Amino acid sequence: MGGIHPARPASGSHRSAAFPRFLKTHLHPQALPWHREWKYIYLARDGRDVGLSLYNHIRTMAEEITAAGKPVPPVHSIPADFGTFWDQWVETGKPRWDFWGNVASWWQIRHQPNVLLLHYADLTRNKPQEAERIAHFLGCEWDASICGLVCEKSSLEYMRQLELAGKLGSPDKNKQKTGLVNKGGNGRWKDLLTEQQLKRYAAIAAHKLEPACAEWLHHGGHIG
Known part of the structure; x- marks a missing residue:
């Protein structure tokens, strides 16, 4: 479909793409076309992990843009200090989208038959089980051989190698480090957020x- 972050949508690419066709987005469901025959999968993650992951991603993207001699756009301009970035992001979502509204909007339609809500923690705990859930939801065939292939090609290490080879994210084949695929772990915020910041996070979530x-x-x- 024109790459992960195409400069502009390829005209008619969604119609000419081979089956199965998919679109990855961070949009609220209200901002998407809605068709009963379409399947919608929403992947959620602990907001504390999301905040840190987003911070690292934006920082790396800004470094790549600067190294290329280009001006860093506002969407990639963030404070150097993670704590400062966090305080702004958790309250407003800046410089990206409204995290809380995004989660809440998908939660509201969780019982729709063509909607499947997944959690990143479940994928890391038992990827084969979650992959099978996705396959059944999409009406795809599933067996042990397919499971092994899916788990291998969705592994962080496999995706890192794709990115370094210029086959995932930007087409640069001389990357020294990955910016799109990072560590992928959970709980790395524990040594970075203060007790006050964690209490504020819990209060906003509530x-x-x-x-x-x-x-x-x-x-x-x-989800039952």
């Missing part, structure tokens, strides 16, 4: 999300 949604966002698990 205010912005339904109790069951906040609990799910924190721990994961299948």
Whole structure:
């Protein structure tokens, strides 16, 4: 579909692309076309992990843009200090999207038959099980051989190698480090956020999300 971050949508690419066709986006469901025959998969992650992952991603992208001799756009301009970035992001979502509103909007439609909500923690705990859930949701065939292939090609190491080879993210084949695929671990924020910041995060989650949604966002698990 024109790359992960195409400069502009390729005209008619969604119609000419081979099956299965997919679109990856960070949009709210209200901003997307809605068709009953389409399948929508939403992947959520603990907001504390999201904040740190986003910070590292933006910093790396800004470094690459600077190294290329280009001006850094506002969407990639963030404070050098993670704590300062965090305080702004957790309250407003800047410089990107409204994290809390995004989670809440997908949670509201979780029981739609063509919607599947997944949690990053579940994928890391038991990828084969979650991959099978996705396959059944999409109506795809599934067996042990397919499971092994899917788990291998969705591994962080495999995707890092693709990015370094210029086959994922930017087409630069001389990358020395990955910017799109980082460590992928959970809980790395524990040594970076203060007790006050964690309390503020919990307070915002309680205010912005339904109790069951906040609990799910924190721990994961299948939604009944």
